[in-house]
Amino acid sequence: MTHLTRNKFFAVNAVLVVLLIITCMAALLIGPERVNWHGLIDGTDIMSYAIVFVSRLPRIILAGIVGLALASSGGAYQALLRNPLADPFILGIAGGAALASVLSIGFGVPFALVSIAAFVGALAAMTIIFSLAKAKGRLPVHTLLLTGVVFNAFCFALILFINSVVRMEQAYQILFLLIGNLEVTSITTVMIAACFVGLGFALLCWVSGRMNVMSLGDEQANALGVDAERTRRVIFIATSLMVGAAVSVAGLVGFVGLFIPHAVRLIFGSDHRLLIPASGFVGAIFLIAADTAARTMLMHTSTPTQLPVGVITALIGAPAFMILLKRQLRGTEV
């Protein structure tokens, strides 16, 4: 079966959603804190209830949301830039969100407001890059890419500057932000992030049907009835919402957006109608698993700490990406 049929689409997504639920449940059961499971089910042990439902569950949900956002955005960016080596941070949104976060940390702003700042930073970056890259009302891909890369570089230069002048605890916070860390503060944060990610995800899935044709290039897309310009705008807005929300709560969790779409492409094919949602679900599963590992890896060692999840995604993601890159090195021109 080489092309995407209705059956394949629903079957794959159904399986992935089931896997996601199983992963969530497994993650709930794992952790360094001691949980009295009988007490939990009886309803007598409030401490266990707190650990599982107030501490772990929101964090697991957040991991799922961030994984979904980053992986599906990664897939969409690869289609938009017609390059399988693109990731969701490449177009400068990461730089904007991170810079805004770091600035607010530097000014000693409480965490909830840091998130808002990050999100605003992401949207501001999107607007700036959009207008800088525009040429005669159109958004050419190579200009978008260059503008994004330069913008990112500039933002990170500023971040390094700020990092060298802040206090120790703030530098520590900044580091965790740059690596990617899922330290949840409230269920409200999770719900708000979920709204933005949900909206962006829906938008992406809506235009996923045009991404196949769009990847053939602007002219051929036009000749096949797809307005590449308009589709690019929708993708840019949708991904900005999602990546902005993800970065604002978790910092720059790397590699998820880069290699999850690759892996999904290898297993399920390149049709974007399936690739986008499937990448989202696989990304969610992956990040929940990675965060569980991050929470528990050093559990039984002499220095039990929780690692930031970005460490795990980078440790797995970088070698995984190298393997995928080797496969990628084949000619693409007709």
Added chain:
Amino acid sequence: MLRTSYFLLRREQMIHVNNISFSYSNGAQALHDVSFTCAPGTITGIIGPNGSGKTTLIKLMAGLLKPGDGEVLLDDKSIADRSVTERSREMAYVAQSEQIPFPFKAFEVVLMGRAPHRRSLAFESKKDIAIALEAMAATESKSFAQRSIFELSGGERQRIILARALAQQPKVMLLDEPTSSLDIRHKIAFYNLLTQKCRGGDLTAVAAMHDINLASQICDQIILIVEGRVAKAGTPSEVLVKSALDQAFGTDLYIGQNGAGQTYILPNIA
């Protein structure tokens, strides 16, 4: 009644290129006051030296570029007045080369030709699949339908692209060197297919071609473009004369005719 509707059907493929002029954004003028007509059911060949504006002309006819002056009419309605969707349902465009960045299966690429005829989120219908398979059979590419396009040779990929254009079921095909990677057998097969479809009244084709010999065989009309202008237009025997070609290409050519009345053009090594 039947004859009138047949006439109307064929009229729909009549293309008028009226006084087209076009300059690129850097100011270089690519085309100047180009005009010609393509009758329905015919194959028009655009020939000319490199850089003369053949590709630009094809793109303008496809509506992918907007002319600075003049217009292109299909069925008495300007191309520019049609929406992207309308255009994609009536015209297929085959570029000189295409970069496909993802390892789609060959069959998936051909199915993309059905995109103009279905809603973007819908899945392909049985009819879409049948049309795609038929198009692949016509270009002898069915045998590698299940393979990734990354694995195919240049010629195989080109046949897939051509199958995609056929699957679009357009009224007009605009082709830019469509057979450059194909061996002689597949070249002939493709042009036979094109001829069959055009004579059958299903299609009007315009192709930019480097192979003048092939053009002389299959084209009903040839337009010789030199430096953005129409140097000569007409039937192959009218256009393919030594003086016109030598001047256009800056060459010394030998033009002969074999016993069967076929024209052949060779470099003059005398």
